[in-house]
Amino acid sequence: MYEPILLKRANLPRSETIDVYLENGGYKALEKALRGNTPAELIDIMKRSKLRGRGGAGFPAGLKWSFMPTDDQVKYLLVNTDEGEPGTFKDRELVEKDPHQIIEGAIIAAYAVGAQHAYVYIRGEFFLGVKRWIKAISDAYAHGYLGQDILGSGYCLDMTVTRGAGAYICGEETAMINSLEGLRGEPRLKPPYPAQQGYLGAPTLVHNVETLAHVPHIVLNGPEWYASIGTEQSAGPKVFCVSGHVFKRGVYELPLGTPLSELIYDYAGGVPGNKRIKAVIPGGASTPALTADQLDVTLDFESLAEAGSALGTGAVVVLNEDTCMVDVARRTARFFAHESCGRCTPCRVGSRRLVEELDRVADGEGTGADLDRIESLCNGIFGHTFCPMGDAMVMPIMSSLKTFRNEFVDHVANGGCPTCR
Amino acid sequence: MTAGPFVNQDPEKRSMLLTALYVAQEQHGYLTPQAIERVADRLGMSVGQVASTASFYSMYRDKPVGRYIIQVCEGLTCHLAGGAEILVEQIGERLHIKPGETTPDGLFSLTTVQCLAACGSSPAMRINDTLYENVTPEMMDMLLNELGGA
Numbered sequence: 222m223y224e225p226i227l228l229k230r231a232n233l234p235r236s237e238t239i240d241v242y243l244e245n246g247g248y249k250a251l252e253k254a255l256r257g258n259t260p261a262e263l264i265d266i267m268k269r270s271k272l273r274g275r276g277g278a279g280f281p282a283g284l285k286w287s288f289m290p291t292d293d294q295v296k297y298l299l300v301n302t303d304e305g306e307p308g309t310f311k312d313r314e315l316v317e318k319d320p321h322q323i324i325e326g327a328i329i330a331a332y333a334v335g336a337q338h339a340y341v342y343i344r345g346e347f348f349l350g351v352k353r354w355i356k357a358i359s360d361a362y363a364h365g366y367l368g369q370d371i372l373g374s375g376y377c378l379d380m381t382v383t384r385g386a387g388a389y390i391c392g393e394e395t396a397m398i399n400s401l402e403g404l405r406g407e408p409r410l411k412p413p414y415p416a417q418q419g420y421l422g423a424p425t426l427v428h429n430v431e432t433l434a435h436v437p438h439i440v441l442n443g444p445e446w447y448a449s450i451g452t453e454q455s456a457g458p459k460v461f462c463v464s465g466h467v468f469k470r471g472v473y474e475l476p477l478g479t480p481l482s483e484l485i486y487d488y489a490g491g492v493p494g495n496k497r498i499k500a501v502i503p504g505g506a507s508t509p510a511l512t513a514d515q516l517d518v519t520l521d522f523e524s525l526a527e528a529g530s531a532l533g534t535g536a537v538v539v540l541n542e543d544t545c546m547v548d549v550a551r552r553t554a555r556f557f558a559h560e561s562c563g564r565c566t567p568c569r570v571g572s573r574r575l576v577e578e579l580d581r582v583a584d585g586e587g588t589g590a591d592l593d594r595i596e597s598l599c600n601g602i603f604g605h606t607f608c609p610m611g612d613a614m615v616m617p618i619m620s621s622l623k624t625f626r627n628e629f630v631d632h633v634a635n636g637g638c639p640t641c642r
Numbered sequence: 643m644t645a646g647p648f649v650n651q652d653p654e655k656r657s658m659l660l661t662a663l664y665v666a667q668e669q670h671g672y673l674t675p676q677a678i679e680r681v682a683d684r685l686g687m688s689v690g691q692v693a694s695t696a697s698f699y700s701m702y703r704d705k706p707v708g709r710y711i712i713q714v715c716e717g718l719t720c721h722l723a724g725g726a727e728i729l730v731e732q733i734g735e736r737l738h739i740k741p742g743e744t745t746p747d748g749l750f751s752l753t754t755v756q757c758l759a760a761c762g763s764s765p766a767m768r769i770n771d772t773l774y775e776n777v778t779p780e781m782m783d784m785l786l787n788e789l790g791g792a
Contacts, residue, residue: 304759305756305757305759306757307717307718307719307756307757307761308718308719308757308761309757309759309761310759310760310761310762312759313759313760344759345699345701346701346755346758346759346768347759348771348772348773349773383657383660383661384660384661384664385660385699386660386663386664386699386700386701386702387699387700387701387755388698388699388700389756400660401657401660402654402656402657403654403656403657403658403659403660403685403687403695404656404695405694405695405698406698406699407698421654421657462761462762463762464719464722464761464762464764465719465722465761466722470761470762470763470764471762472762506718506757536761538718538719538722538761540722544722548721549718552716552717552718552721553718555716556717556718556756556757559756560756562698
């Protein structure tokens with residue numbers, strides 16, 4: 222049985238407090254890093270650990286750190302706590318249950334790249350998370366882990382929290398930077414990347430909270446230990462969120478490379494009511510659904526890409542045999558239409574047109590021409606939007622239209638859905 | 643406006659806008675034109691800039707709302723758990739409001755929202771700052787009773 226690393230403290234009473242964190246090995250990694258390692262050594266450690274970003278894109282963390290300029294100009298760290306991908310609730314768990322683990326990782330990352338200020342951007346809806354972040358930061362200051370001359374090292378770091386205000390797109394790093402600057406949360410053109418010109422034009426390292434939570438463990442136990450967990454190319458553990466039609470919904474930490482079937486049956490307890498699985502969304506609403514004959518796939522970046530989907534945020538949504546895939550597609554489209562920032566036409570107009578078409582088909586008023594239009598709309602959006610959100614919206618819909626084509630055709634032929642009615 | 647101490651901390655005043663808008667919204671429950679003007683004045687921005695940013699984000703309101711804002715999640719996993727539609731219908735029957743409306747006594751507003759990151763405990767909803775998970779019709783009835791819904 223795998224022993225959790227990131228969630229090892231999560232079920233202790235008062236796990237969110239600095240006392241419990243310190244009693245369980247907390248801030249030892251920071252001491253080790255500040256007293257024993259130069260920033261360059263830490264970047265090297267991070268590269269050797271093979272840690273990849275846990276926010277969805279899976280970019281190698283050490284490489285990202287090495288992109289930051291090494292001169293002494295003003296630099297920032299931005300901690301992305303704007304979790305909003307439907308199906309995902311791991312960051313909320315990590316922040317509410319063990320905020321100091323993230324803070325410790327953030328301080329080490331900030332030290333490694335020479336950042337003077339760490340901005341935490343947290344989803345506006347996370348009321349408890351905001352409270353826990355602020356309390357944890359204030360306790361970290363009181364213990365000398367933040368502020369001036371941290372642990373006598375001469376290194377200084379401030380950390381502040383900014384609450385987002387209800388915009389999914391702000392999870393995209395450049396949109397988040399605009400939002401932090403008091404602007405509309407619309408994405409910026411890349412390049413320049415945030416490591417060159419980020420917040421207020423200064424080099425900015427942006428990380429998802431889960432990614433930062435791995436950092437103290439890597440520093441403490443060594444990069445080779447970390448790289449030995451998981452697979453060759455997808456190293457380390459991952460916090461998965463399981464929801465939908467399973468007995469035990471919740472967060473489960475497992476090594477990357479764990480079979481999907483093991484997560485669903487051994488950890489989440491399988492599907493209630495002796496129902497069969499129709500499909501599984503493996504990485505949040507923007508990842509294409511897998512079919513029942515793909516449950517042996519292992520949960521890592523490479524295997525899921527090969528299976529035609531993506532690891533995404535590790536948000537596994539299980540759909541039983543009674544689920545209407547047309548309804549799933551329209552709900553996905555509704556979400557993205559609601560969250561489109563409006564900056565570019567294919568996303569702004571395309572998402573609304575997709576909802577109209579999918580509504581018609583789902584409600585039994587569609588024709589074959591509507592199915593053709595859905596396909597053509599998806600093709601018009603894919604690859605043609607300013608930021609990746611357009612692709613994120615249409616990939617699951619295009620895939621569903623292909624994999625579950627018979628359901629879409631049935632809706633048109635029978636004037637509605639036998640399952641939904 | 644209590645955002646004073648924050649405003650001076652950041653290198654760019656404009657960066658305190660999201661925080662300032664929350665503070666400004668507290669007073670009347672929504673952003674009045676006067677509140678937008680005050681924020682603009684304090685941060686050295688134009689009214690247009692402030693209004694443009696405020697209108698982008700769903701958590702800033704430009705209309706008066708009820709004392710209790712009920713936000714029912716209509717995300718996919720809440721739906722799979724028998725969520726949004728049933729709860730919205732139930733609230734409609736008791737309070738006679740649809741999403742986007744407020745009761746005439748100004749007590750309740752109802753809206754539907756996208757994913758609340760509570761998919762492991764769906765259906766989920768929020769009433770003001772409190773998240774409610776695994777919501778059942780019985781629980782909804784009890785909550786509305788407590789808050790004084792007819």
